[in-house]
Amino acid sequence: MNTRRTFLALALAACAVVPAHAQVGDWPKRGPIRLVAVFPPGGSVDQVARILAPQLTQQLGQTVIVENKGGASGTIGTAAVAHGGGDGYSFAVVFDTHGVNQSLIPNLSYDTKKDLAPVILIGTSPMVIATPANSEYKTFADVVAAAKANKNVSFGTIGSGSLGHLAMTLLAKDGHLEMTHVPYKGGGPLMQDVVAGHVPLSIASVFVTKPHIDSKRLRPLAVTTSKRSPELPDVPTVAESGFPAFDAPTWWAVLASAKAPPEVVKRMNEEINKALKVPDIAHRLEQQGITVVGGSPETARTFIDKQLDTWARVVKENNIKAE
Incomplete structure (x- = not known):
């Protein structure tokens, strides 16, 4: 009798295990895959996903x-x-914003490092520090x-x-500079005011700033990445302008739940890497001002963890609060 019970218990345990393996093995046949763009339609995150x-x-x-599941600086979609x-x-x-939300927004419903598994770092882009075309600032050294x-x-x-706020705060602290932050409600209002000369400097992505540089209404002074931007090859980096090692890129990544099967995360990483090598995909991302990175989940985790740690320190040391 005991033998029979043992056999039944083992059989039931085996049955319980089979579906889990089957779920991984038949991925992605069971239904559509969702790319949750954590910002509303029209922005760069939406564009990357599409x-x-x-x-x-x-x-x-x-x-x-x-x-699209926007709101709360991307945390609503990320939490989902x-x-x-x-x-x-x-x-x-x-x-x-994913790199600053954990330190900036109180009572997040998830732990950024523990509850999410990086799949891939899609790419990076510099921010551009720019000034109106008729500004007294001809170079970043003037600023x-x-x-x-x-x-x-x-x-x-x-x-x-x-990120622009945090980057300039870090720059000001390291350089002992007196600077005043003027926050706007998005890239559109910011660009309107800097073009009109209502604020002497802007810091925003290449995607947001470059059209106004191309139209000669803004003068670019520096980019925030450690290397010059392919989109703006004549614009020096902040590091070249007297702040060695300064590096504050914008970036895009794909994440999974930490509970997602590791085999699925690995497969998705491989498929996205493959997609990034398609010339048309790479070209369209480059048109968004993105330098494609790709690579392993471990590469993405190392990059994201560094971003989290860097900006958490800036937020804490400068007592920065979200709007």
Whole structure:
């Protein structure tokens, strides 16, 4: 009798295990895959997701749909994947705000490092520090000189706690510069005011700033990445302008729930890497000002963890609050 019970228990345990393996083995056949763009339609996160989705659909033989779930600096969509993406059919497409939200927003419903698994770093892009075309600032050195002379240099960003805000705060602290932050409600209002000369400096992505540089209404002074931008090859880096090792890129990544099967994360990483090598995909991303990176999940995790640690320190040391 005991033998029979043992046999039944083993049989039931085996049955319980089989579906889990089957779920991984038949991925992605059980249903559509969702790329959750954590910002509303029209922005760069939405664009990245929509560039990737058709190519991934073709590669995987399964529909890949883009679902916009914006709000709270990207945390609403990210939380949905962190808590509901354990089956490996939902992935978050995030922006650089992901690197500051944990330290900036109190009572997040997820732990950025523990509840999410980086799948891939799509790419990076510099931010551009720019000034109106008729500005007295001809170079970034002019800005530094004015700030050191306590001339109350103001800079506009897309919002309090944005990466631009944190980057300029770090720059000001390291360089002992007197600078005043002017937050705006997004890139549109910021560009309107800097072009009109209402604020002397802006810091924003290449995607947001370059059209105004091309139209000669703004003069670019520096980019925030450690290397010059392919989009703006004649514009020096902040590091070249007297701040060695300064590096503050914007970036885009794909994340999974930490509960998603590792085999699925690995496969999705391989498929996105494959998609990034398609010339048309790479070209369209480059048109967004993005330098494609790709690579392994471990590469993405190392990059994202460094961003989290760097900006958490800036937020804490400068007592920065979200709007």
